[in-house]
Amino acid sequence: xxxLWLIIQNLTYATxxxxxRQTKLxxxxxxxxxxxxxxxxxxxxxxxxxxxxxAQTPNTTPSACAATTTPLTAEEQTYARTAWQYFVKNYQNSxxxxxxxxxxxxxxxxxxxxxxxxxxSARWLNVINQQDFDTRLNKxxxxxxNLPLFENSLPNKVYNTVTLKMTDYSNNPKERGIGWSALDIxxxxxxxxxxxxxxxxxxxxxxxxxxxxxxxxxxxxxxLYGAIVQANNQTxxxxxxxxxxxxxxxxxxxxxxxxxxxxxxxxxxxxxxxYNLNIPVDLRNYQTTNASNYVVSESYILDGIEFGLQGxxxxxxxxxxxxxxxxxxxxxxxxxxxxxxxxxxxxxxxxSVYANGVPWATITDENQPYPxxxxxxxxxxxxxxxxxxxxxxxxxxxxxxxxxxxxxxxGFYAGQYxxxxxxxxxxxxxxxxxxxxxxxxxxxxxxxxxxxxxVSFAPAPPTGNKLTGNVxxxxx
Numbered sequence: 366x367x368x369l370w371l372i373i374q375n376l377t378y379a380t381x382x383x384x385x386r387q388t389k390l391x392x393x394x395x396x397x398x399x400x401x402x403x404x405x406x407x408x409x410x411x412x413x414x415x416x417x418x419x420a421q422t423p424n425t426t427p428s429a430c431a432a433t434t435t436p437l438t439a440e441e442q443t444y445a446r447t448a449w450q451y452f453v454k455n456y457q458n459s460x461x462x463x464x465x466x467x468x469x470x471x472x473x474x475x476x477x478x479x480x481x482x483x484x485x486s487a488r489w490l491n492v493i494n495q496q497d498f499d500t501r502l503n504k505x506x507x508x509x510x511n512l513p514l515f516e517n518s519l520p521n522k523v524y525n526t527v528t529l530k531m532t533d534y535s536n537n538p539k540e541r542g543i544g545w546s547a548l549d550i551x552x553x554x555x556x557x558x559x560x561x562x563x564x565x566x567x568x569x570x571x572x573x574x575x576x577x578x579x580x581x582x583x584x585x586x587x588x589l590y591g592a593i594v595q596a597n598n599q600t601x602x603x604x605x606x607x608x609x610x611x612x613x614x615x616x617x618x619x620x621x622x623x624x625x626x627x628x629x630x631x632x633x634x635x636x637x638x639x640y641n642l643n644i645p646v647d648l649r650n651y652q653t654t655n656a657s658n659y660v661v662s663e664s665y666i667l668d669g670i671e672f673g674l675q676g677x678x679x680x681x682x683x684x685x686x687x688x689x690x691x692x693x694x695x696x697x698x699x700x701x702x703x704x705x706x707x708x709x710x711x712x713x714x715x716x717s718v719y720a721n722g723v724p725w726a727t728i729t730d731e732n733q734p735y736p737x738x739x740x741x742x743x744x745x746x747x748x749x750x751x752x753x754x755x756x757x758x759x760x761x762x763x764x765x766x767x768x769x770x771x772x773x774x775x776g777f778y779a780g781q782y783x784x785x786x787x788x789x790x791x792x793x794x795x796x797x798x799x800x801x802x803x804x805x806x807x808x809x810x811x812x813x814x815x816x817x818x819x820v821s822f823a824p825a826p827p828t829g830n831k832l833t834g835n836v837x838x839x840x841x
Contacts, residue, residue, distance in 0.1 A: 430563035431489055434810035442490075444767065444777075445804050449492045451776025451797035452483055461504030462526040466706050467775070467792045470526045471536040474549035479798030481505065481556040485563060486805035502560070506567065510574040515542035515592065516600065518579040520553075522546050544592035547583045547605040551614025555671060558620040559814055575621060584618055587627030607656065608634050608647035609664030616672060616820040630823045631677070637719055640691035643828040644718060645681050651721040651732040659720035659728070660685065663703045666748030666799070670806040673813035674752070677825035684830050686749050688718050690758040692725065698783050700725075701749065701762045703742040705779045708791040714738060740780035740789050743769050744799040751807050 437445060455464040465476040484505070488498040513531055515521045521531040521542035531542035557575065561568045582602075583590055591605035606614055608631060615628035636643035647658035665682035668674065674682050689700040702716040711729050716739055720726040727739045746766030749759040769778040769788055776792035777800060806814065 427563055427565065430485075433489065433808035435808055437490065437804060437808050441804055441807070445487070445490050445492050445801060447770050447774060448777060448797040448800040448804075449483065449487050450774055451792050451794070452480055452487075454773075454775040455794070456501075457526045460508045460526060460529055461501060462508060462524070462529075463794050464526055465794055467771075469536070471523060471532065471534075472526045472794065473523045474520050474546065475552045476794040477505075477509070478549070478553040478556040479794045481553070481560060483794075483798040483801040485556075485559055486801040489563070490801070490805055490808060492801075502564070502567065506570050506574065510570070510577070513542075514577065515545050518582055519545040519592075520550060520578065522549065541594065541598075543594055544600070545583070547589035547591045548610055548614045550578070550580075550583060551589070551617035554617035554621055555815070558617070559671075562815075580618065580621065580623055584623045584625045584628075587625055589615060589618070589625055589628045603656075604654075605656075607649060607658045608645060609661065611647075612823070613664045613668050616668075619820045620815070626821075629821050631825050636828065639688045639718060639724060640695065642684055642688050642691070642830050644684055644688055645825075645828070646719055657715065657720050657728065657730070657732055659704075659715045659717040659726070661703045661715065661717055662686070662689075662701065662742070662745040662748065663799075666745065666752060666803075669752045669813070670748070670803055671814045672820055673817045675817045676822040677827075678822065680828055680830070681825070682752070683832055684828050685718060686753060686756070686759065687830070687832050690756075692718075693758065693761075698739075699741050699762055699765060700783075701741045701745040701766070701780075703745040705740060705742050705744075705789070705796070706791050706793050707738060707740065707779070707789050709738070711735065714740075716740060716742065737784060739783045741765060741783060742780045742796075743777050744779075744796040744803075747800050747803050751803050751811070754811075 451467070452463055455467060457463065457470065462472055462477055463480045464470055465472040484493075484498065484501055487493045488495070493501075508529065512520055512524065512529060515531065521539075522544055523532050523534055523536075524530065525532050525536055525538070528538075530538045531540070533539050533543050554575070557571050561571045582592075585602070588604055589606050589611065590602045593601050593603060595601050605611075606628060611628050612631065615625040618625050619629075631645070633648040634645050635648055637646045638644075644660060646660055649656065650658045662685060665674075665678065665685055668678055669682060689702060692698065692700045702718055704713070704715040706713050711733070714727055714729060714735055716727050718725065720728055721732055723734075727735050729735065741762060743766040746759075746762040749756070750763035750766075753759045765781060766777075769781060770776070771778055771790070771792050776797045778788045779791050779793050779796050780789040781787065782789055802814075806812070
């Protein structure tokens with residue numbers, strides 16, 4: 366009944382928008398029309414209301430999830446156990462949530478989705494047993510299903526992982542919340558789809574959770590919209606996502622029957638030159654939209670291990686990796702760019718191939734530059750290594766990253782500072798969760814976690830790049 370509920374929910378929301386502009390008389394007719402429509406739908410079979418596409422129906426069986434055709438080596442098993450220890454160390458027994466960073470009781474929905482992916486990966490890699498998995502997942506889903514929601518409609522951007530109160534990014538309680546993130550919700554939708562596919566006994570519980578979320582407020586006119594609270598305490602919806610993350614997150618919504626077609630499309634974008642390579646860049650930059658168009662590695666890595674590098678993604682991802690390789694050859698600066706927490710102010714930075722008109726920019730959310738704090742990203746190095754196992758540069762950055770384990774053994778550090786060559790001594794849910802997911806991908810014989818025919822990939826022009834070395838992945 367979830368999809369029937371989704372139709373009714375979106376009809377209710379759309380009618381509410383119409384009624385704002387109507388007179389009292391026409392409001393009465395709208396209420397009556399909606400009342401009759403809802404009651405009519407209740408007597409129709411679900412197939413008469415909406416036809417579930419393959420993208421909405423889990424097609425992976427538990428046996429397929431458990432099939433590890435390329436078992437981890439002894440060294441890789443050590444990587445997996447190290448990454449999992451982060452979640453052991455930062456688990457909140459009272460809520461089942463995990464901290465975003467070591468010892469800091471705060472987390473976004475993306476942080477919790479990273480844990481969900483780690484939990485699934487740890488189970489099939491036999492890092493944990495079924496009893497531990499079930500205990501953790503039951504607690505997690507119970508909490509997720511009872512979270513206070515922003516405007517009673519969607520998860521807040523961030524929560525205190527102990528109290529579950531809605532907070533701001535400094536972990537200060539905010540009774541109303543601060544809005545929702547379309548990208549973070551999309552990441553969670555991918556994770557929940559994988560869980561219900563690999564562990565079908567949880568399908569109904571997961572469907573009940575998603576049915577609380579008014580996803581129709583996110584997907585509007587085919588695009589993804591987040592929400593912020595303005596100074597006057599009014600909610601403002603803002604288009605969210607730039608080239609890379611926008612398309613990835615949109616595929617998460619597709620898995621649950623929504624159609625963010627304009628978000629799947631790549632436009633508006635252009636190619637910029639980096640070391641004689643054409644690199645795809647979103648035209649919507651910070652100067653014109655107050656949101657950065659950074660080119661990073663992680664969205665391509667996520668698409669690769671979860672959906673496969675289909676269509677344009679295969680060439681675009683390889684080009685982004687090749688640009689980092691050529692940057693190293695030109696500067697001798699080992700480069701593996703992504704966004705990461707860091708262990709000093711300003712505490713979170715985006716390391717990029719290109720952002721807001723500046724090549725190799727390291728910036729904050731507010732586009733403030735911090736080139737002196739540029740880092741090599743551990744999760745990025747792992748991702749490129751396992752997506753492109755034959756590439757010598759991917760192996761080179763991996764050799765650095767695999768040694769960046771926390772001194773106490775509770776996870777991998779987020780990276781290494783390029784100027785000092787010292788570790789960025791902060792461990793995170795995002796990094797360790799993605800590392801576990803990457804290792805699970807490898808154990809599956811480099812098979813994507815979700816069949817690519819469940820989602821869409823827009824047509825896109827070729828880059829025309831002539832790539833060197835062994836930048837070729839096993840993902841087709």
